[in-house]
Amino acid sequence: xxxxxxxxxxxxxxxxxxxxxxxxxxxxxxxxxxxxxxxxxxxxxxxxxxxxxxxxxxxxxxxxxxxxxxxxxxxxxxxxxxxxxxxxxxxxxxxxxxxxxxxxxxxxxxxxxxxxxxxxxxxxxxxxxxxxxxxxxxxxxxxxxxxxxxxxxxxxxxxxxxxxxxxxxxxxxxxxxxxxxxxxxxxxxxxxxxxxxxxxx
Numbered sequence: 001x002x003x004x005x006x007x008x009x010x011x012x013x014x015x016x017x018x019x020x021x022x023x024x025x026x027x028x029x030x031x032x033x034x035x036x037x038x039x040x041x042x043x044x045x046x047x048x049x050x051x052x053x054x055x056x057x058x059x060x061x062x063x064x065x066x067x068x069x070x071x072x073x074x075x076x077x078x079x080x081x082x083x084x085x086x087x088x089x090x091x092x093x094x095x096x097x098x099x100x101x102x103x104x105x106x107x108x109x110x111x112x113x114x115x116x117x118x119x120x121x122x123x124x125x126x127x128x129x130x131x132x133x134x135x136x137x138x139x140x141x142x143x144x145x146x147x148x149x150x151x152x153x154x155x156x157x158x159x160x161x162x163x164x165x166x167x168x169x170x171x172x173x174x175x176x177x178x179x180x181x182x183x184x185x186x187x188x189x190x191x192x193x194x195x196x197x198x199x200x201x
Contacts, residue, residue, distance in 0.1 A: 011046025011082045011177050012191065014058030017074040024078060024188050032180075036114070037127040040090075040153040040178035041135035044185070048154070048175040051077045051191040056172075081186040082179060085151030088138070091175075102138035124159060139180075151181035 013030065015023075022028045034042045047053045058075035061068040088095055107113060114129035125131075135153060142149050155178075160171030179185060 008081050008083055008186065009177070010049050011080045011179070012049075012051040012054035013044075013046050013078050013080065014054040014056075014061070015076060015078065016058075016070065016072045017076040019070070020076040020078045020190070024190060029182065030078075030185070030188075036132055037117075037129045038132045038178070039128045039157065040155050040176060041132055041139065041180075043153065043178040043180040044182070046080060046082065046177040046179065048177050050174060051079065053172065053174055077191055079189045079191045081189070082152070082177065083184050083186060084154065084177070085181060085184050086148050088135070088150040088153045090153065090155040098138060099134060102141060103134045105141055106134055106137040122161065149180075151179070151184050153178040153180070 019028070023030055030044050032042060032044050038045075047057070054077045055075060058072055058077065062072040062075050065071050088098070090096060090099065114133045116125045116130045117127040118124055119126035139150060154175065156173075156175050158170050158173050160173070163169040163171055
């Protein structure tokens with residue numbers, strides 16, 4: 001009841017400048033990600049409230065072209081005004097119960113469950129085939145039961161090195177948004193930098 005949110009949130013997506021221009025000018029839509037390892041299931045991905053993280057990710061893909069299906073020559077960021085609608089907010093305890101129930105459904109229907117896999121020296125779960133399958137199972141179960149389908153998914157992730165020795169925070173902690181219903185996106189924009197010379201009148 002409460003995890004639907006209170007209104008519009010800001011989401012940021014990193015991509016090549018040529019793609020960003022076309023999305024802003026409504027020449028092409030933002031593509032959904034449909035990988036079997038997507039962290040929050042299939043949909044359009046955004047960093048919540050963090051254009052700097054979106055830019056860092058686009059720069060990472062430029063510097064590591066093998067990790068991107070579409071090469072990035074000029075990293076750019078687009079912002080989006082998003083109404084999360086009926087949101088599967090995984091910061092909500094009740095929704096975590098739904099996810100656990102979806103795992104039971106998947107487990108009973110699968111001879112072999114997909115597996116989340118860690119990548120890199122930090123042993124982080126970067127390829128989340130199990131999580132993706134569980135979330136997609138929940139979406140299918142909701143549809144099959146005639147329940148209101150989820151428009152979006154929201155999750156928090158701890159990522160990167162410790163921010164400082166013994167920290168409970170990491171360098172790339174973030175909230176990620178996966179938008180399933182394109183009508184949740186009310187508009188795109190280029191984020192502007194704050195005016196550092198401004199002083200209150």
